Amino acid sequence: MIYLIYGNDIVSARRKASSLVASLIAKKPDASFFSFDEKEISADIIKEYVGGQGLFENKYIVLFDGILEKKENKDILLEYLDDISKSDNIFIIREGKIDDELLAVLEKKVNKAQKYDKGEEIKEFFNVFNLADLLAEGRIDALWAEYTKALALEIPVESIHGTLFWQMKNIILASVCKTSNEAGLKEFPFSKALRGAKIWGEKRARKTAKGLVTIYHEARGEGGSGLEILLEEFILNLKRTQ
Numbered sequence: 001m002i003y004l005i006y007g008n009d010i011v012s013a014r015r016k017a018s019s020l021v022a023s024l025i026a027k028k029p030d031a032s033f034f035s036f037d038e039k040e041i042s043a044d045i046i047k048e049y050v051g052g053q054g055l056f057e058n059k060y061i062v063l064f065d066g067i068l069e070k071k072e073n074k075d076i077l078l079e080y081l082d083d084i085s086k087s088d089n090i091f092i093i094r095e096g097k098i099d100d101e102l103l104a105v106l107e108k109k110v111n112k113a114q115k116y117d118k119g120e121e122i123k124e125f126f127n128v129f130n131l132a133d134l135l136a137e138g139r140i141d142a143l144w145a146e147y148t149k150a151l152a153l154e155i156p157v158e159s160i161h162g163t164l165f166w167q168m169k170n171i172i173l174a175s176v177c178k179t180s181n182e183a184g185l186k187e188f189p190f191s192k193a194l195r196g197a198k199i200w201g202e203k204r205a206r207k208t209a210k211g212l213v214t215i216y217h218e219a220r221g222e223g224g225s226g227l228e229i230l231l232e233e234f235i236l237n238l239k240r241t242q
Contacts, residue, residue, distance in 0.1 A: 002085055004106055006095040007116035015155060016114060017063060017094040018128045022162025024061050024090060026216070031090075032184050033166055035063040035129075038070035046080045050087045060089040068095050068102075078105065085109040128159055132167035136196030140239040147235055157228045161216060164231075167196070168209040175202035208238070 005017050025033060036045060041064060049062045067073045077093075084091050098106070107113055128150065134143040150160055170185060170193035177183035180190035197205065215234055219227035 001087075001090045002110040003090070003092045004095075004110040004113040005092065005116070006098050006103075006113070007118075008097050009116040009118040010096060012116040012118075013094055013096075015159070016116065017065070017092055018163070019156040019159040020092060021061060021063060022128075022156070022159040022166075025162045025166050026158070028059055028061070029165075029169070031059040031061050033061045033063070034186055034189075035065055036067065037065050038067045038073055041067045041070075041073055041076065043076050043080065046076065046084065049089060049091075050080065050083045061092070062089060063092045063094065065094050066096065067093075068098070074102065078102075081105070081109050128155060128163050131160060132163050133192065135164055135167050136171060136192055136199070138196075138199040140235065144232075144235050144239070147232065151228065157226075157231060161212065161227060161231055165209060165212045165216075167193070168200075168205055168212065171196040171200055171205045172202060172209060175200075175205060 003020060005013050005020070007013050021033060025031065034049065049060050064077075067077065093106070093110070131143060131146055131150065134140075134146060147160065151157065170183075170189055173183040173185065174190060174193035174197040180187045183190055183193075185193065200208070211234060215230040216227065219230050
């Protein structure tokens with residue numbers, strides 16, 4: 001399955017990509033998420049994630065984030081586009097402006113495409129995965145400050161929640177697995193999660209992940225508070241229990 005998100009409104013496109021990733025993670029909590037930019041992508045990477053699946057995960061969710069900013073990556077993507085479209089894993093392609101010829105080819109293979117355009121390209125954006133790093137590092141004061149900033153920038157709260165849950169799940173895996181392969185994670189996110197595991201410990205990490213699931217269901221329940229309020233309270237409570 002392929003989702004295509006593109007356009008010269010970089011802020012909106014990135015927000016949509018982050019929101020989509022978070023939504024997919026919430027729907028498929030057993031899946032593993034991977035992200036690659038124009039410097040990281042290669043034919044070997046694509047071949048690995050088209051067919052591969054982790055030891056504990058049912059699927060991969062793979063974000064190709066601006067890979068076409070490097071011109072030679074276009075040929076790589078086109079070579080494996082048919083394989084990507086047939087994969088059981090989920091691929092999200094987030095790009096800026098795409099020429100009409102390439103777009104015509106992509107639209108024949110993608111399951112859903114969304115375009116975000118403005119008259120002038122906006123380059124400043126908020127990286128929601130910075131929140132995951134702050135959580136892993138146990139920097140709760142900074143996490144709360146960045147959370148309020150994200151809300152002010154209208155980052156979808158579901159995207160923030162999903163990202164924090166994804167990071168805590170990685171920390172749990174790093175607590176019980178000896179290697180990145182065993183955890184079904186790439187080496188870089190595994191190394192971050194491993195450092196987080198030393199800070200959180202398996203028991204507290206599991207309790208925190210469970211709490212994130214609980215507030216998500218409370219927010220969706222009848223008469224429940226909004227997820228924005230519940231997540232803010234949850235973060236502040238993490239500070240009190242440090």
